[in-house]
């Protein structure tokens with residue numbers, strides 16, 4: 001689609017209506033419910049481009065919500081998966097790729113000795129909490145408002161008000177009301193609140209995104225991660241680092257490599273397997289021993305399907321051997337600088353947050369870093385943001401619906417130029 005074309009979404013509308021008759025809301029993840037003007041139906045992804053059923057083409061920065069770090073249909077991943085299909089998928093037993101994947105990952109992340117693999121970040125976060133409870137004999141989980149650790153009852157809680165006291169509340173109808181009672185919520189970047197929460201003595205673990213990516217892109221303030229780790233040590237709680245988004249995005253070693261500090265348990269998913277269902281919990285041999293002995297349950301029929309592990313190995317090998325990071329970083333910086341320059345010219349209040357790596361956040365509000373969820377909320381005009389994203393989509397550019405942008409190894413200078421030209425038009429239309 002050229003930047004002048006008027007997009008038609010008729011086929012997407014028809015497909016959505018057809019799905020709605022048999023699929024609740026016409027989507028299979030509630031995150032996709034509110035696609036505007038209609039949840040789109042995609043037919044193909046290749047490299048950094050996506051095609052919808054109306055033949056509109058998009059420069060893709062949603063990246064499947066993060067996983068497509070190599071772009072769509074990457075030759076190395078596709079070849080590995082094609083090969084894996086001929087061997088069969090599930091054996092109710094192990095296959096050699098599992099050891100190869102584990103050795104590759106442990107070889108890259110020095111703070112990990114042993115892993116367990118599953119299908120989603122949600123499950124691996126829950127396993128991490130279970131391991132922490134078993135290790136400490138305590139039940140409370142400290143987590144942070146605005147962070148996300150999956151959609152299941154025990155962690156899908158947040159607070160409804162932005163002022164203390166911060167009471168955790170269930171976030172969905174049908175959720176166990178007792179789920180929230182095991183969670184102590186803290187404001188991100190407020191070390192005093194973490195200290196206070198740990199004082200209770202019942203805390204098994206502190207669970208965090210090392211960079212808050214699910215409500216804006218908010219880095220830890222200097223010394224914060226170290227402070228949390230020290231407090232965890234002092235109070236005998238485990239420090240769980242959820243790298244489901246940051247893993248392999250802020251460099252090969254994720255946020256923990258980026259900041260030079262590591263937790264007791266690390267969770268990886270998304271970018272680890274180019275869109276195939278694979279998620280990993282990594283920690284010390286000691287902490288995983290209870291799982292290995294069968295004392296702590298972790299199960300799953302579909303865990304380590306051959307194609308998922310093959311995709312994981314191919315993705316990791318490409319990231320390790322071809323080192324696309326300098327180029328992805330350079331392109332992300334070009335995108336960020338270009339968008340900031342557009343705002344200087346047009347004066348529309350577009351702010352772009354970027355801390356490094358191949359992700360950035362656009363919002364409408366004060367320029368410069370935001371430090372907390374409240375700060376983000378006060379400096380993120382959602383209505384204007386939604387209009388910007390809708391205009392961008394009409395012009396063939398597709399970040400995530402939250403304004404988080406992922407650059408992949410398949411993007412190039414020409415696509416960034418096209419993106420910036422589209423962004424200029426979109427901003428002029430607001």
Ligand SMILES: Cc1ncc(COP(=O)(O)O)c(C=O)c1O
Nearest residue numbers: 120121122148149150244245269
């Ligand atoms: C930081 C974080 N943790 C956990 C999850 C849940 O992962 P999944 O959707 O694979 O269950 C997500 C999903 O977006 C996430 O962003």
